[in-house]
Amino acid sequence: MTRSRTGTAAVLREVGGALQRTEIVCNELRPDELLVRMVGAGICHTDLSVMEGVVPVPLPVVLGHEGAGVVIERGSAVTSLEVGDHVVLSFDACRACRACQRGLPGYCTHARALNYACARSDGTTTLRDATGPVHGGWFGQSSLASIALASERNAVRVPRSNELALLAPLGCGIQTGAGTVLRALKPSPGQGIAIFGAGAVGAGALMAAVAARCSPIVVIDPLPSRRQLALELGATHALAPDEVGERSSGLRKVLGGTLDFCVDTVGTQAVITQALNALGAPGVCATLALRGGANPVSISQTHLLYGRTLVGVIEGDADPHTFIPELVRMWRAGQLPLERVIQTFPFDRLDEALAKMRDGSVVKPVLTFGGIE
Template sequence: MSARRTATASVALQHAPGGPFCLETVELGPLAADEILVRTAGVGVCHTDWTAAAGTVPLPTPFVLGHEGAGTVTAVGAQVSTLAVGDQVVLSFDACRSCPQCTAGHPAYCVLSAALNYTGTRPDGTTTISLKGRPVHGSWFGQSSFATHAVASVRNAVKVPPGPDGLPLDILGPLGCGLLTGAGTVFRVLRPSPGQSIVVFGLGTVGLSAVMAAAVAGCDPLVGVDPNPVRRHLAEALGCTHTLDPAASEDIGWSLAEITGLGADFTVDTVGSGTVVRQALEALRTPGSCATLGLQSLENDITIDQGHLLMGRTLTGVIEGDAEPRVLIPHLIELWHQGRFPFDRLVERFPFQRVEDAVDAARSGKVVKPVLVFD
C-alpha cells in the first residue's frame, strides 16, 4: 500500500476513561515518512493498558490502547529503509534514538519518552487515527495496537524472523513490554552471577519473566512470592527453587531468611505497594539491590527505613527493563528456541471481539498474559 493512502482498521475504541471498549472502524494514515503500517497478528493485554483504561493514566479521549503488538508490515513511509512490506515485527515502546540517553543504550529513559508514548498524538500534534473525520488519540507507546492494523514508527518496530518451528507471530507481542521489563531488569539492571540469590515479589507476566531470566542467569536460591497457588506452581516449573504464599506466612521476612540465610542478593518488586516494596527491601542482605517495577498510580507514596538503605542496600526504579528492544527481543526469542525462556506458557489467546473478557481475565489474575488475536 502507498504511504500516501489511508487504510481502515477495526479498533477497540474508548470514548471515556472507565468506559467500555467499542469495536469501531477507523481510518489510519497517511503515514509520516518514518512510519510503518502493521497488520496485527496478536497484541498482549498489559497492566498499563487496563490502568490507563480505568483513567489512572490521564489520556485525551477518544483513545485506542494496546502496546504489545506483533504483526506484518503492509506499508512503509518514504524514509523507511530498514523495514519492508512483508517483514514481521514486534512493536515496543518508542524512543527518539538520538538523545544522550538513547545513544548511551538506555532508550527507555529517552528525553522525549512522554511525548512519543503517552500523549495520544505524534510530536507535531497530529493523530494517526481518525473517526468520521474527527481525530482519535492513538500513538499509545508508539503503536495503539488494540487494532487490526496499527501505525508505528520504524524506531519502535523490531524485525523478527519467521517462526516455522513452533513460535507463532501472534504471541510475540508481549516481548515488547511485559516480558522485556522483567527479563531486562534481571539481565540489564541487576546482572546476577551464577549462585547469587534473588526473590521475586508478584508472579504475573513481569514477575515470571524475571523468574525465567534469573533461572537463565543461574540464580540459587530463586524464590517467588505470590498468594496465587496456580502462579506459584507455574513459577516452580519455570525455575523457582522455592515459592512462598505471603498470606500464609506470619512473618514473610523470617520465611525468606530461612531460605536465603543472611538475606537475598537481589529482590524484584512487581507489585508497587508500599508494603511489598518494604518487604522486598527488608529481604536483602547487605549489600543488596532491590528493583521496583510495579505501577500502582502516577503518585504512589511509600515509606522506607533510611537506616536500612545506609547499610549498603539500594532501591532502584526500572522502566521497560532499561532494555534495548532491538537487542533483548531477539535474545529472548533465541532463549525460547533453546528451551530456556518458555514464555508461551504464560499466554492464553482471546479473539479480538472478546477484548473485555481478556482485560477482565488479566485484571482478575485468571490469566497471566491474555493475547488478543485476529482472523
C-alpha cells in the same frame, strides 16, 4: 484511501468505560512511519490503568503497546524495514538524546511525549472513525487493533514465525521483567533472588533468573495457581505474601538466610519493605510497578547504609532493538517458555480476555487478529 488502512480497533471513549470494537482508518503515513497488520497484541496492566483513569490520556483512544505483526506499508524515509517483515512493536524513543545514545531508550528525554501524548508531534491524530479523529500512537503503536502505525524507532524485526503472536509481550511486559534481571541486576550463577508478583512482568523476571542460573529463586504471589506455575517454570520456592512476614522473617526462615536481589512488580509500601528486609548486605531491590501519581513510600536509611540499594527500572533498562532479538533466541532455545504464561484470544473475545486478566486467571492475554498469510 487504500483498503489496507482500514481496520478494527478497541476504542476507549470514556474513563471507566468499556473498550468498543470500532472500524477505524489510519491516516496517510508520514515519511518515517510504518503500517503494520497486527497478528497479536498483549494486554498490559498499563492499558488497564488508562481505562481506570490512573494514567490520563486524550480520548477517544486506541490502547495496546505489545504488538506483533507484519509490515504492510512503509513511508518514503524508512530504510531498515521492508513490507513483509515480521516485527515486534515496543515503546518509542527519540534515539538521539543522551539516554538513548547511552543505550537506555526507556529513559528517553522525550519519552512522555512519544508514548503518552497519543498524537504526532504537531498534535494531529493518526486514526479516525466515522465520528471523527481517534487518538493513536499510545507507546508509539496503539496495537489493540487489526492495523497499527509505528516507526523504525520502535519496530523490531524478528525472524519469520507462524507463532508471531506469542512474541507480542516481548515489547513490554516480558522485556521489563527479563531485562530487569539480565540488564539491570546482572546476577551471577548461584546468587539468590526473590520476585514479588507473578504476573507477566514477574514471569519474565523468573524465566530470566532461571536462565541466569540464580539460586535460590523465590516467587511471592497471593494466587495459588501462579505459585504453582512459578514452581513449574523453575522457581525453587513459591510463597504467599503472609508466609513472607511483614519484615520478611518468614522468608528468611524458609531460606535460612537472605538474598542478593529482589524484584518488586507490585509497588506498594508493604512489598517494598518486605523486599528490602529480604536482602543481604549488600543487596539490590529493583522496583518496576507503575501505580500512577506520586506513590510515596518510606524506607529505612539503615537499610541503605548497610549496602542495600533500591533502584527503579523502566522497560528492563533494555534497548528493544538488541534485547528483543536476544529474547527470541532464548525462546527458540527453550529458555523463555512464553506459551506457559500466554493465553491467546481472538479479537472478538476482547471482553473475556480483559476479565481473565483482571481476575488473575490468565497471566498474559494476547489478542489475535488472524493468521500470518
